[in-house]
Amino acid sequence: MPAVVAGVLITLAGGPATAAPTTAAEAADAVAQAAQQVEALGEQVNDAELAVADKQAAAAASQAAADTAAAAVTALQPQVDAIVRSGFVDGVPSGIETVLTSGSADEMLQRVSTINQLTDHTDAVLGQLAAAQQAAQQARADADAAAATAATALADLQAQQDQVQAQLAGYRADYARLSAPERAQVDRAVAGPELSAASMADAAAAAPAAAPSEAAGIAIQTALAQLGKPYVWGSSGPGGFDCSGLMQYAYAAAGISLPHSSRAQYGLGTPVSRADLQPGDLVFFYSPVSHVGMYIGNGQMVHASVSGRPVAVTSVDQRGYVGARRIT
Numbered sequence: 001m002p003a004v005v006a007g008v009l010i011t012l013a014g015g016p017a018t019a020a021p022t023t024a025a026e027a028a029d030a031v032a033q034a035a036q037q038v039e040a041l042g043e044q045v046n047d048a049e050l051a052v053a054d055k056q057a058a059a060a061a062s063q064a065a066a067d068t069a070a071a072a073v074t075a076l077q078p079q080v081d082a083i084v085r086s087g088f089v090d091g092v093p094s095g096i097e098t099v100l101t102s103g104s105a106d107e108m109l110q111r112v113s114t115i116n117q118l119t120d121h122t123d124a125v126l127g128q129l130a131a132a133q134q135a136a137q138q139a140r141a142d143a144d145a146a147a148a149t150a151a152t153a154l155a156d157l158q159a160q161q162d163q164v165q166a167q168l169a170g171y172r173a174d175y176a177r178l179s180a181p182e183r184a185q186v187d188r189a190v191a192g193p194e195l196s197a198a199s200m201a202d203a204a205a206a207a208p209a210a211a212p213s214e215a216a217g218i219a220i221q222t223a224l225a226q227l228g229k230p231y232v233w234g235s236s237g238p239g240g241f242d243c244s245g246l247m248q249y250a251y252a253a254a255g256i257s258l259p260h261s262s263r264a265q266y267g268l269g270t271p272v273s274r275a276d277l278q279p280g281d282l283v284f285f286y287s288p289v290s291h292v293g294m295y296i297g298n299g300q301m302v303h304a305s306v307s308g309r310p311v312a313v314t315s316v317d318q319r320g321y322v323g324a325r326r327i328t
Contacts, residue, residue, distance in 0.1 A: 028182040032189035032307075034171045036320075039306040040290035041164045042233045042242055046261040048157045055153045059146035066143040069136035076129045161234070168233055168306070175308055183308055191305040192314030200227060200313045207279050207296035215254035215328040216280025223250035223294050223302045226311045231304050236260055241304040241311060243292050247282060250294060256327060262292040269325040277316070277324055285320035295324065 175186060187194060195203075204224040211217035223246060232240030237249040244262040251258050258265055265282055266289045272281050277295045285291040293303030293316070301316040 024179065024182055025185070028178060028185040029189070031171070031174050031178060031182075032186045034167075034174060035186065035190045035306045036286065036290070038164065038167050038171050038233075039243065040286065040288075041160075041167060042306070043244060043262050043290045045157065045160045045164050045234065046242075046244060047263055048153070048160055050259055050261055050264060052150065052153045052157050055146070055150040059143065059150040062139070062143035062146040066136065066139035069132065069139040072132040073129065073136050076132055164233060171306070187307045187309045189319070190307040191303070191309045191312060192301075192316075192318040194309070195300070195313055195315075203296055203298065203300055203302075203313045206298075207300075210297045211279045213280065213328045215251075215256060216278070218254035219250040219256070219280055219327075220294065220296055220302075222253040223247075223311075224296070224313070226250075226304075227302070227313065229304075229311045231306050231310065233306070242306075243304050246302075246304045246311060247292055247294060251327060254328075258327070263289045265292055266323070266325060269327040272324040272326045274321075274324070278326070280328060281324045281326050283316055283324045284322050285318070287320075287322055289322060291320070 175183065178186065184194075204227065207224065208217045208221040211220055226237065226241060226246060226249070229237075230240040231242060232245075233242050234245070235241055236245030241249065244258075244260055244265055247262075247265060248258045248260050258268065262284060266284050269282070272278070277283070279295060279297040281295045283293050283295050283301055285293075291303070291305070293301035295301050295316055296313065299316055300313050302311065302313050304311045
């Protein structure tokens, strides 16, 4: 048994316990499975980042609503102060008092009318104040709850980020212990069959011209310009990329915004069958979706994978294919 086999230990947290590999092929397969698990976890963290952003936006909206409600209470305060100064906050003169202090019947009627108007105004202002205070109290409670939810989500996200970083480091250490043929086996399993430099150069030259739209052509050209750059978990470039980050970066160059998540990207555009793929279509892998590439024609795609291979052009026909979406 090669020494490397005994040294390869897959210790992904939360994964099922498996027997230690006993052959070189089993060791390579174990590392390939670890690569898929790391990438899946990385894409889950990307999903969590989107969720945190949504919760933070909701918290900001709740805070704005609370500020608006507080401003409404403040705006009513001068009217309430005027009522207090007039003495109407504690009630109005009685009917007998009005009659006894009036100089004539006309004066009495005028005073009664004025008192009624002041009473209605006082009731309206005080009612508005009570409603505004209640709205402000509820808005503040909502804002506090939204802020707490966002803070909890952020803390969970940071814990997940630490986990994926640790697992990625473990994967890279296991990958480094493999022999060259074993690494090639992992690369084929994770990133697809390797194409020659000449084939990739031909694809880079031909694919943009074959794109069905200007936006797709720009996205393809941008993605292919990243060939050779490393896989960097959580990155959307320009120095390195994870799978969904590369798609986000490429389509951003065409003026199209994509979320940094393969699962979220799978919900965009329109579904496309394997037979109807066109250059620029996004192709997805595994269930649940945890990897994405860009179809460039001639049965090939450009993508970033967690294996030791940098951004590359490979065959689109590899294990785990689940479907495609047309963005433009």
